[in-house]
Amino acid sequence: MADLTGPPVLQAEIGLSLGRLDLELALEVAGGEVVALLGPNGAGKTTMLRAVAGLQPIDRGRISIGGTVVDDPVAGVLVPAHQRPIGVLFQDHRLFPRLSALDNVAFGLRARGRSRRAARVEAARWLARLGLQSHATARPAALSGGQAQRVALARALAVEPPLLLLDEPLAALDATSRMEVRDALAGDLGSFVGARVLVTHDPVEAVVLADRLVIVEGGRLVQAGTPEEVVARPRTRFVADLVGINLLHGTGVGTPQVRLPTGTEVTAPEAVAPGPVALTIRPQAVALHRERPEGSPRNAWPLRIRAVEVHGGRARVRLDGRVPLTAEVTAAAVDAMALRIGDEVWAAVKAVDVTVHRR
Amino acid sequence: MSLPRRAGTVRPPRAIAPLAALAVVFLLAPFVALLARAPWADLLDLVRTPLVRQALWLSARTSLGATALAVVLGVPLAWVLARARLPGRSLLRALVVLPMVLPPVVGGAALLFAFGRRGVVGGPLHDATGFLLPYSAWGVVVANAFVALPFLVLTVEAGLRGVDARYEEAAATLGADPWTVLRRVTLPALWPSLVTGAVLAWARALGEFGATVTFAGNLPGRTQTMPLAVYLALGTDRDAAVALSLVLVAVSLAVLVPLRHRWLT
Numbered sequence: 001m002a003d004l005t006g007p008p009v010l011q012a013e014i015g016l017s018l019g020r021l022d023l024e025l026a027l028e029v030a031g032g033e034v035v036a037l038l039g040p041n042g043a044g045k046t047t048m049l050r051a052v053a054g055l056q057p058i059d060r061g062r063i064s065i066g067g068t069v070v071d072d073p074v075a076g077v078l079v080p081a082h083q084r085p086i087g088v089l090f091q092d093h094r095l096f097p098r099l100s101a102l103d104n105v106a107f108g109l110r111a112r113g114r115s116r117r118a119a120r121v122e123a124a125r126w127l128a129r130l131g132l133q134s135h136a137t138a139r140p141a142a143l144s145g146g147q148a149q150r151v152a153l154a155r156a157l158a159v160e161p162p163l164l165l166l167d168e169p170l171a172a173l174d175a176t177s178r179m180e181v182r183d184a185l186a187g188d189l190g191s192f193v194g195a196r197v198l199v200t201h202d203p204v205e206a207v208v209l210a211d212r213l214v215i216v217e218g219g220r221l222v223q224a225g226t227p228e229e230v231v232a233r234p235r236t237r238f239v240a241d242l243v244g245i246n247l248l249h250g251t252g253v254g255t256p257q258v259r260l261p262t263g264t265e266v267t268a269p270e271a272v273a274p275g276p277v278a279l280t281i282r283p284q285a286v287a288l289h290r291e292r293p294e295g296s297p298r299n300a301w302p303l304r305i306r307a308v309e310v311h312g313g314r315a316r317v318r319l320d321g322r323v324p325l326t327a328e329v330t331a332a333a334v335d336a337m338a339l340r341i342g343d344e345v346w347a348a349v350k351a352v353d354v355t356v357h358r359r
Numbered sequence: 360m361s362l363p364r365r366a367g368t369v370r371p372p373r374a375i376a377p378l379a380a381l382a383v384v385f386l387l388a389p390f391v392a393l394l395a396r397a398p399w400a401d402l403l404d405l406v407r408t409p410l411v412r413q414a415l416w417l418s419a420r421t422s423l424g425a426t427a428l429a430v431v432l433g434v435p436l437a438w439v440l441a442r443a444r445l446p447g448r449s450l451l452r453a454l455v456v457l458p459m460v461l462p463p464v465v466g467g468a469a470l471l472f473a474f475g476r477r478g479v480v481g482g483p484l485h486d487a488t489g490f491l492l493p494y495s496a497w498g499v500v501v502a503n504a505f506v507a508l509p510f511l512v513l514t515v516e517a518g519l520r521g522v523d524a525r526y527e528e529a530a531a532t533l534g535a536d537p538w539t540v541l542r543r544v545t546l547p548a549l550w551p552s553l554v555t556g557a558v559l560a561w562a563r564a565l566g567e568f569g570a571t572v573t574f575a576g577n578l579p580g581r582t583q584t585m586p587l588a589v590y591l592a593l594g595t596d597r598d599a600a601v602a603l604s605l606v607l608v609a610v611s612l613a614v615l616v617p618l619r620h621r622w623l624t
Contacts, residue, residue, distance in 0.1 A: 055528055081531040082540075094529035098547055107543070108533035159534060 007067060009033075009163050009195035014051050015060030016044075023047055023219040026061075027197070029163070034189075034196040036210035038203060038242065044219040045199040049165050052197065053088050054081030066162055082111070087156035087194075091168040093148045095140035101151045102127060102136040108159040126154040130188055145173045146181040153188055164189075166198045170205060182208065183358045203243045207231060208278050208357040215239050232324065237311065244316075246281040246325050256351065264322040267298040267351045278357040285353035286327035288317060289346040290337060297348035305343045308334060319347055390608065397605055398598045405602035413580045414588035414603065418565060421496055421584060425503030425564040426511075426557055432504075433511035433560075434553070440512070441519035459509040466505055467573025474501065474574075498575035499582050503564035510559040518552020519545075555618060562614045566607070 010029040017023070023044040029035050037045040050056040052063060054070065057078055063071040065086065070079040087108075095104045105123035110116065127133050130150050140148055149169060156164060169185060170178050186209060189196065200206050206213055207227040215223045215230065223235045231247045234240035250258040252272030257265040258279060266279060287293070293300050303321035315334045317327045325347050339345065398405065405411060439445065440452055458466055474481040474492045485491050492498045522545055530540045546553075568586040575582040577591065585603055592600035 053532055055531070081528070082534050082536050084532075086532060088529070088532040090525070090529060092525065094525050096526055096529075096544065107530065107535070111530070111533055111535035111539050155533065 009066055010052065010197065011062075011064045012048075012052055013061035014048055014058050014063065016047060016051060016056070016058045018047055018056070021047060021219055023051075025216065025219065025221055027214060029195045029197055031162070031195055032193055033212065034198060034210045035212045035214055036198045036200055036206035037214050037216055038200055038206040039216035040242070041201055043216045045201075045216055046167055048216075049088075049167050049197065049199050052163075053086055053165055054079060054084045085162050087159060087161035087164045089149070089153050089156050089164070089166040089169050091171050093140070093152040093172070095143075095148055095152055095155070097140055100137050100139060101132065101143065104140070104151060105155045105158050108155060112159055123154075123158060126158045127151070130154050144177065146177040146184070149173065149181055150184060150188065153185065157188075157192060160194070162194045164192065164194055164196045166196060168200055169198070170202070171200075179355075185209070186358055203245050204280050204355070204357075207243065207245065207247045207280070213243070215242060240309075240316065244283055244326070244328070246279075246283060246286070248279040248281070248323065250277055250279060251275070252277050252356075258354075258356070260323065262322050264301065266323065266349075266354060268354045268356050269351045272356050275358070280355045280357065281325070281349055281353055283316065283326045283328035285349055286319075286325050287348045288327055288329055288333070288337065288339070289348060292346050293348045298351040299349040299354070300346055302344055303347050305339060305341050305345060308339055308341060310334065319345070323347070325349075393601060393604055393608070396597075396601050398601065401598060402602055402605070405599050406606065408599060410579065410588060410592070410596075411599060411603055411606075414583055414585045415606065417496065417499070417580070417583065418585040421499040421503055422561055422564040422567075424500040425507055425567075426561040428500060428504040429508045429511045429560045429564075430553070430557055433508050433556070434515055437512045437515035437519055441516045455509050455512050457509075458506050463506055463567065463569030463571075464573050467502055467570035470502060470505060470570065470574040474498075493574055494576045494578060494582060496575075496581060499571055499584060502570040502574040503567045506567050506570050507560035507564040510563050511556040514556030514559060515549065515552050518549050518556070521552070522548045558614055558617050562611065565610065 008028045009031050010027065012028075013026045015024050021042070021044050025044065025048055027035070027037075027048070037048060039045050047056060051058050051071065052065070058071050058073060060073065062069060065084060068079075069075070069077050070084050071077060095101070096107065099107065102120060102123050105126050106116075106119040109119035109122050114122065124133065124136060127136050130153065132147065132151060132154065135143060135147060135151065140151070143151060149172075153169070170182055173181055182205060189209075198206070198209055210227060213223075213225060213227055213230045214221060217238055223230055223239050227247055230239065231243050231245065234243060248260060248266065250260045250266065252258055252274050254271060254274050256268045256271055258268055258272050258277060259265055268279070287297070301321060301323050303319035303323065303325065305317060306320045307318040309316045309318075310331050313331050315329055315331045317329060317334070317339060319325045319327065327347060337345075406415075436455065440448060440455070445451070471493060472478050474484075476482065476485055476491060476493070481492060492501055526544050526548070527540050530544045535543065566586055567584070568590070571582070571584060572587055577583050577587050583591070585607055589600050589603045589607070592603060
C-alpha cells in the first residue's frame with residue numbers, strides 16, 4: 001500500500017523547452033505510490049520522464065529524488081543518469097541484443113559494483129520471480145514482445161530502485177499480448193515497494209495500474225486525482241474524452257459474476273478468479289432504454305440521470321445508482337427518448353463489453 | 360542469401376558488353392602476367408633471401424604499428440565527428456579525408472616539413488631528445504598512419520552513427536558510468552566497423568609507397584618496405600620482384616575475406 005505519510009520520493013518542478021514542446025509541470029510521488037501521467041502523444045509525458053531519469057536536462061525548476069536534488073539549473077546541479085536512484089522501463093524494452101536475458105538483468109547489478117557471479121545469481125532470482133527462468137539463456141531477439149518487456153522489467157527492478165519510471169510499457173505490444181502483459185505487469189509490480197511513475201496514452205492502462213492520475217496536455221497539467229475521481233468528474237471535455245471509460249472496482253468470486261462494493265453484480269464474459277478486480281466498460285457499450293430491456297444483455301440496471309452533456313452529434317449521459325455509469329449515445333437518441341436529468345432509465349451492458357483486469 | 364534480382368527488364372545496349380569484357384581483361388591481365396612470369400620453382404628460395412625477408416618483416420611491423428596508431432588516434436576522432444556537437448565539423452571531416460585524395464608524395468613532403476630535422480615539430484624534438492623520425496622505422500609507421508588514418512576514421516564514424524544511442528541510455532539508467540557504457544555497450548556494437556576500418560587501414564599501410572619513400576627513404580632493413588623492395592628489385596632482380604609481388608597479392612586477397620560482406624555481396 002502507498003506510504004503517503006513519508007517524504008515524497010520524487011519532487012519535480014519541470015520547465016523545459018524542446019522543439020515545439022513547452023513543458024511546465026509539477027509532480028510529487030510518495031513512496032509506494034503509482035502515478036500515471038496520461039495524455040495524448042506529444043503532450044510532454046515522455047520528456048518529463050526523461051528529465052527525471054537524467055536523460056534530458058531541464059531549463060527551469062528543480063528535481064529531487066529521495067530528498068536529493070538531482071537537477072537544479074539555477075544552483076548548477078545536474079546529477080547524471082547513472083548516479084540517480086531510478087529504474088526505467090522503456091517502451092521499446094531496449095534489452096541489449098548481444099546479451100542473454102540473464103546477463104541483461106545482471107547488467108545493472110554489475111554496473112553497481114556486484115561481482116559477475118553475485119550479479120548472475122541475483123539476476124536468476126529475479127527472472128524466477130517473474131516466471132521467466134526458462135528464458136534465462138535466450139537472446140532478446142528470441143523472446144516475444146511481452147517476454148522481452150518483462151525481462152526489461154526484471155532488469156529495472158533488479159537494482160531495487162526507490163523510483164521506477166515506466167514509459168508506455170505496453171505501447172509496442174500487439175493488442176492480444178497487451179492485455180496479458182498488462183495483467184502480468186500488475187502482478188509483477190504488486191510486490192514492488194518503490195514509487196512508480198507510469199507514462200501512458202492508454203486510459204485503461206492508467207486507471208487500472210495507477211493510484212493517481214495526472215492528465216497532461218500541451219506540456220501542462222489539466223487535472224489530477226484518483227482514477228475514480230477523474231473518471232467520475234472529468235474537469236474538461238478533453239479529459240472526459242481521454243478517460244472516457246467506466247471504471248468499477250469489485251471482487252471476483254469464481255463465477256462470471258463480479259460483486260461490486262454496493263452488492264450489485266456485474267456479469268463478465270467468463271468466470272473471474274476470486275480476488276479484487278477492476279472492470280472497464282466503454283461508454284459506447286452502455287445502451288439506454290425506457291423499459292427493462294429484453295434479449296441478450298446480461299447486465300441491466302435502473303439508474304437515474306445525473307447529467308446530460310451534448311457535444312456535436314454525441315451525448316454523454318451520466319448515471320447514478322447501484323452502478324455509476326456514463327453512457328455515450330447520439331444526441332438524436334437523447335431527443336427521441338426525451339432524456340432529462342432526474343429521469344430513471346435502464347442501462348444495459350452486454351457481458352462481452354465488460355473487461356476484467358487483475359488488481 | 361537471396362539471389363540477386365535483375366534491376367529491370369530493359370536490355371542494355373549491345374555496345375556495353377564488349378566494353379565490360381575489355382574491363383575484365385584489363386583488370387585480369389596484369390595478374391595473369393604476374394602468375395605466368397612467376398619463378399615457381401625458386402619461389403621459396405627467393406622469399407627466403409635476406410632482401411625479401413627484411414622487407415617482409417619490416418612491412419609487417421610498420422603496417423601493424425601504423426594500424427595501431429590509426430586506431431588509437433582515429434577512434435576518438437571518429438567519436439568526435441559522429442557524436443560531438445561541434446562547429447565546423449564538415450571542415451574537420453574534409454581534413455580527415457584529405458590524406459585519402461592527396462598524392463602520397465605530397466603527404467610525405469608535408470610530413471618532412473613537420474617532423475623532419477628542421478621541421479616545426481621535428482626540429483625542437485631533435486634538439487631536445489636527439490630523436491629523428493625520418494629515415495627510421497618509426498618514420499615508416501608515421502607515414503603509413505598518415506595515409507591510413509582516413510580509412511579507419513570514416514569507417515568507425517559510420518559505425519558509430521549506426522550504434523543505437525538508445526542502448527547507451529538504457530545502460531546509463533541501470534547505473535553504468537560512461538566508461539562502462541563504452542566498454543559494455545558501445546564497443547561491442549561498434550566492433551564490426553572497428554575491425555573493417557582497421558583492416559582497410561592496414562591494407563592501405565601495407566601498400567604505402569609515396570609518402571614512405573619521401574619521408575622515410577629507402578634504406579634496406581630500416582625503411583625499405585615491401586612495395587619499395589618490389590620497385591627496387593624490378594631494376595636488379597626481376598624474380599625477387601615477382602616473388603615479393605605475389606606475397607602482396609596473396610595478402611590482398613586475404614584482406615578481402617573479412618571485408619567480403621562489404622563489397623562482395
